[in-house]
Amino acid sequence: MKFGILVNEGPYTHQASDSAYKFAKAAIDKGHEVFRVFFYHDGVNNGTSLAVPPQDDRHIPNQWSELAKEHNVDLVLCVAAAQRRGMLDEDEAQRNGKSANNVAEGFRISGLGQLIEAGIQADRMMVFGD
Amino acid sequence: MAMLHTVNKSPFERNALESCISLAKAGSSILLTEDGVVGAMQGTAHSKKIEDAMANISFYVLGPDLKARGLSESNVVNGVKVVDYSGFVDLAADHDSVQSWL
Amino acid sequence: MEDGDQVIKKFMYMNRKAPYGTIYALESLEVVLIAAAFDQDVSLVFADDGVYQLMKGQNTDDIGMKNFSPTYSALGDYDIKKIYIEKESLEERGLTLEDLQELKYEDEDDDWAEKDSIHLVSRAELADVIDQQDVVFSF
Numbered sequence: 001m002k003f004g005i006l007v008n009e010g011p012y013t014h015q016a017s018d019s020a021y022k023f024a025k026a027a028i029d030k031g032h033e034v035f036r037v038f039f040y041h042d043g044v045n046n047g048t049s050l051a052v053p054p055q056d057d058r059h060i061p062n063q064w065s066e067l068a069k070e071h072n073v074d075l076v077l078c079v080a081a082a083q084r085r086g087m088l089d090e091d092e093a094q095r096n097g098k099s100a101n102n103v104a105e106g107f108r109i110s111g112l113g114q115l116i117e118a119g120i121q122a123d124r125m126m127v128f129g130d
Numbered sequence: 131m132a133m134l135h136t137v138n139k140s141p142f143e144r145n146a147l148e149s150c151i152s153l154a155k156a157g158s159s160i161l162l163t164e165d166g167v168v169g170a171m172q173g174t175a176h177s178k179k180i181e182d183a184m185a186n187i188s189f190y191v192l193g194p195d196l197k198a199r200g201l202s203e204s205n206v207v208n209g210v211k212v213v214d215y216s217g218f219v220d221l222a223a224d225h226d227s228v229q230s231w232l
Numbered sequence: 233m234e235d236g237d238q239v240i241k242k243f244m245y246m247n248r249k250a251p252y253g254t255i256y257a258l259e260s261l262e263v264v265l266i267a268a269a270f271d272q273d274v275s276l277v278f279a280d281d282g283v284y285q286l287m288k289g290q291n292t293d294d295i296g297m298k299n300f301s302p303t304y305s306a307l308g309d310y311d312i313k314k315i316y317i318e319k320e321s322l323e324e325r326g327l328t329l330e331d332l333q334e335l336k337y338e339d340e341d342d343d344w345a346e347k348d349s350i351h352l353v354s355r356a357e358l359a360d361v362i363d364q365q366d367v368v369f370s371f
Contacts, residue, residue, distance in 0.1 A: 001223045008232075008256075008371060015164045019138070022194075026215035032223070041259055041371070080262060112266040119367040120239055120270065124222050127230040127370050128138075131363055149248065149280055152355050155363045229246070229368040 003027050004122030005037045006115060008129030010045035011060035012053070017046050020128040021063055028071050036074040036118040037064070039107075041129070044082040047075070047107035061104045068106030075107045076114045132157050134225035138164035138232065141176040146231040151179060156186035161213070161221055163192040167199065170206045180207050192218060241366035242273045247282035249371075251301070252292065256371040257285045258300050263369065265303075268310035275361065276307070279318035283325065286317070286332040301333070308337030313349045320355050 005024060009016035024034045039046050051061050068075050077087055082103075083096070089109050093101035103109065119125050135154050141147040147162075147169045154160060160183075162170045169176055170191035180189060189210040196203060196212070203212050213221065222228050245264050251257035267274060278286060285301070292299040307315070315335055322328060335349040353361065362368070 003222070006369065015138070019164060022215045023218060027219045030216060030219055032219065040263075041255060081259065112263050113269070115263065116243075116267045116270045116272070119243060119369070120241060120272065124228055125367045125369070126222060126228055127232075127368075129230065129232045129370065130139075133363055133365075145280060146248075153279075153359045153362055155359050158363070227366055227368065229362065229365075230370045232248075232370050 001027075001032045001124060002035045002122045003032060004035050004118035004125045006118075006125065006127045006129075007037060007039045007043040007046060008041045008127065010042035011048075011051065013042075014130050016128040016130065017043070017060055017064075018058075020126070021060070021067070023126060023128070024067060024073065028067075028073075034071070034073045035122045036076060036114065038076050038078065038115040038118055040078045040081050040112075040115065042081075042085065043129075044077040044085055044087045047077045047082075047087055047103050049102050049104040065104050065106035077103065077107055077109045078115070079109050079111055082109055131226040132159065134158070134221050134228045135160045136228065136230045137162050137166040137169065138230070140165045140168040141179070142168065147176070148179070150231040151183045151187070154183075154187055159188040159190060159221065159225060161190040161192065161218065162210075163195055163218070165195075165199075167191050167195045167201060170196070170210045171201060172205050172207050177207055180210065184209050190217070190221060238271065240271065240273055242275070242364055243267065244275045244277060244362065244365040244368045246368060246370045247276065247278050247285055248280040250281040250284040251290070252295065252297055257282075260369070260371040261300065261303055263371075264307070264312060265310055268312060274312055275314040275316060275365070276312060277316045277318070277358065277362070279316075279321045279358065281321075281325075283317060283321050283327060283332070286335075288331060288333055304333055304335060307335055308349055311337070313337040313347070314351065315349045316351050316353050316358055316361060318355060318358050319352050322352075
């Protein structure tokens with residue numbers, strides 16, 4: 001089965017990102033495919049390269065980066081939501097005249113069309129939010 | 131078409147569970163996750179709503195979220211089935227579509 | 233259902249929150265507008281506090297936020313013509329359809345006649361509509 005996942009909330013404040021991650025891992029462990037994880041609203045903040053959470057707790061952005069690396073999962077941050085919230089990759093930063101960029105490894109920035117495409121291509125679309 | 135509905139908020143906090151129950155068709159399933167697991171507990175002001183709805187709808191609750199909140203599986207409303215994340219994945223695969231009530 | 237190469241699925245966008253207190257109303261509308269380009273079978277639902285998103289006469293001057301409610305009237309131009317409003321949600325809030333924007337579309341199969349996009353449905357009817365969907369987005 002091919003799963004699409006939508007994450008509507010940022011790391012730590014809501015359980016959404018954790019629940020989505022646990023679901024994605026369980027799906028992969030069972031031999032399913034996670035076609036794409038799309039991050040919208042505050043969910044784009046899961047893609048930050050600047051998080052420094054306490055050492056004795058899970059590192060949410062890193063968990064997602066590792067999932068992308070190990071299992072080739074496509075992690076997409078919505079460009080409009082990302083711009084609003086100051087999540088910029090190198091290209092976006094340059095285009096908008098910003099002095100820094102902050103998107104973590106494994107995440108890419110793209111449009112809402114990627115979410116719709118995931119809805120079309122996946123067998124099941126899971127939404128994790130508030 | 132059997133839909134899997136998920137509710138992640140406590141019935142004491144939001145009306146998500148109430149709305150979900152009123153709009154879920156007979157034969158569908160409801161999975162309680164995150165703070166929504168509170169809705170699965172016996173002896174609360176909301177328990178009867180679940181008990182009544184169980185006539186037509188299958189109820190599940192995510193074990194890891196119960197455990198996290200110090201809630202015991204043995205105190206869950208009779209007939210609500212406890213599943214883990216693997217079971218959550220199975221539920222999603224075994225139903226035709228999934229709707230999250232936020 | 234397939235149309236040549238293209239898969240057509242039933243997409244539902246569920247709106248249950250009031251506008252402005254959170255960004256969900258605005259950002260979900262942005263998804264709907266982009267989604268129009270994908271030619272899927274789209275339905276919008278406004279239930280619970282979501283019905284407030286369509287209130288007429290929104291004036292955001294004093295809260296300093298952008299009033300995005302005029303955008304809803306463009307939905308017809310984007311071929312979004314299945315907009316369901318849950319009757320009980322209106323009643324419980326002391327509202328009627330008169331309090332909400334009238335949303336219309338032009339029916340290309342009927343000489344571009346202007347028609348209502350809004351369908352007032354009971355919970356029971358809405359439950360049937362929801363059950364038919366392939367993909368449900370909640371925000």
